[in-house]
Amino acid sequence: MGFARTCSVALVGVEGVVVEVQADLEPGVAAFTLVGLPDKSLTESRDRVRAAVVNSGGEWPQKKLTVGLSPASVPKGGSGFDLAVACAVLGASERIDPRVLCDIVMIGELGLDGRVRPVRGVLPAVLAAADAGYEQVVVPECAAAEASLVPGISVLGVRSLRQLIAVLADEPVPEEDPDQHGRPDPLLAGLRMPGTGASTGMHGMGATPYEQGHDLADVVGQLSARAGVEVAAAGGHHLFLQGPPGAGKTMLAERLPAILPRLSRGESLEVTAVHSVAGLLPPGKPLVDVAPYCAPHHSATMQALVGGGQGVARPGAVSLAHRGVLFLDETPEFGSRVLDALRQPLESGHVVIARSAGVVRFPARFLMVLAANPCPCGRFSERGSACECPPSAIRRYQARLSGPLLDRVDLRVEVDQVTRSQLTVRM
Known part of the structure; x- marks a missing residue:
């Protein structure tokens, strides 16, 4: 024995x-x-x-x-x-x-x-x-x-x-x-x-930081939109960017993590733990010490956004964006139930997923950035435009974002097309 x-x-x-x-x-x-x-x-x-x-x-x-x-x-x-x-x-x-x-x-x-x-x-x-x-x-x-x-x-x-x-x-x-x-x-x-x-x-190995290449200094023009991004980063405010296609909404959102402060040691371990469970740590870079950026496609399911799935629950996009930025491009194209599922993690800073085998809790304290066109064709403007969408279509399109979700967004910024004169001036 x-x-x-x-x-x-x-x-x-x-x-x-x-x-x-x-x-x-x-x-x-x-x-x-x-x-x-x-x-x-x-x-x-x-x-x-x-x-x-x-x-x-x-x-x-x-x-x-x-x-x-x-x-x-x-x-x-x-x-x-x-x-x-x-x-x-x-x-x-x-x-x-x-x-x-x-x-x-x-x-x-x-x-x-x-x-x-x-x-x-x-x-x-x-x-x-x-x-x-x-x-x-x-x-x-x-x-x-x-x-x-x-x-x-x-x-x-x-x-x-x-x-x-x-x-x-x-x-x-x-x-x-x-x-x-x-x-x-x-x-x-x-x-x-x-x-x-x-x-x-034998020797040990040190941690290598995860680097990102986007810089807000590369942006020309968009003074009001840049100010909105800077205020969002300084105060941790959720941001809604609305404007026509090609105005630079995605470009601005991608550069938001670059002006966020680097993560503390405790925050880095939190973020790295989530990415480790998800199996997304970059090879040779075990420690994530900069704010993460996650931008799910508008066809993402509720499980992909908030976590879950069959068998063992996995972290979703809101947890992968913990201590960083969650960017929802073409926000009205997301399912209404998917968007409304964000209301609880926005308030509590975590996601709770109940399964028959038990309850799983993932951290989800992120800065949310929404981006949307003003109408289905994207050319609507209160200052006059070539939009041919009927008023009912515009109302239905804008109503896809529920009031309770928008109530949690502090900053709403209109992003206009950059003029030719602005493109000739380096900021």
């Missing part, structure tokens, strides 16, 4: 719950049972883990094996538990000293060949581990820089299960070829495993 335990993290939205992964071996017919409210993707880890252990040179125990995920009342999903399940099984079979595993949090998916693959939500998972008092985490090599953003955490980045076994067993760490994405050497930086005396001597 053998028993071992280690830890992983279950994500509920952008909040994590530390899960104890326990493995128990008993005499009997060889079988692998996984308990603790796993979903379909987690149940499939039995086959992935077995193949990864065997292909990494390990011996799969031919006994009755039970793996429990505690607390059992928390729904668990995804492939990020693979690494913890494999090490718990190897600890129960005494390939690894079980005492080494107790205080380590492991996050990563295993390929059938034993390679450790990246998963979503590494940063919020490591944040949850740090809040629970853990100081050592094991993650895929390519996610080590992201995990290292959390202060007070020792991070071990590995390419394969073979490397992890060697470190935990205080054996020479084998070399592994880079995967098909050509990622750098393993980040086995300064993590000392308890009870082994093993410490790696």
Whole structure:
């Protein structure tokens, strides 16, 4: 009879719950049972883990094996538990000293060949581990820089299960070829495993900021519209830009993040956690330290805008724009129910999504910019225009934006076409 335990993290939205992964071996017919409210993707880890252990040179125990995920009342999903399940099984079979595993949090998916693959939500998972008092985490090599953003955490980045076994067993760490994405050497930086005396001597990686290239200084003319953008940035006011096609509404909205202040350290971690859960962090740039910009198409569904979807709820555009700018171009073309769904996050600064498996909460404190034509053809103007839309069509078009939504918009700016004389003058 053998028993071992280690830890992983279950994500509920952008909040994590530390899960104890326990493995128990008993005499009997060889079988692998996984308990603790796993979903379909987690149940499939039995086959992935077995193949990864065997292909990494390990011996799969031919006994009755039970793996429990505690607390059992928390729904668990995804492939990020693979690494913890494999090490718990190897600890129960005494390939690894079980005492080494107790205080380590492991996050990563295993390929059938034993390679450790990246998963979503590494940063919020490591944040949850740090809040629970853990100081050592094991993650895929390519996610080590992201995990290292959390202060007070020792991070071990590995390419394969073979490397992890060697470190935990205080054996020479084998070399592994880079995967098909050509990622750098393993980040086995300064993590000392308890009870082994093993410490790696490889370098760490710093965070690289995410840069944006639009600048408000590039805009010529549009004095009133530029003033509206500057006031919106200074006071955090929602903005409504109305004007004919080609007047520069989108151009102005794209340059709004450039004049917003850079995010603080805490705000950067909040934003990065959301983008990590969504799987949208740029390669090699683990920390988002500038205001994000999100501009969904007007055909976006309510789930795409506010979050949700089938199975595990994912963050929507309002959460991806957290601490930044949400730009809705051609706003009247969005569905009325989709637009009205924005009223709650505009007030509370977060989105709550209820599902049968539980309630998920995503942050959504953003600066909203709406852009619209004055009429269906876009040529209507109170100062005279070539618009041929009947008054009833203009009223119906403008009525697509509900009063309760517009009441939450502080600034409304008319954006006119730039004249030729303005184009010849650099501001």
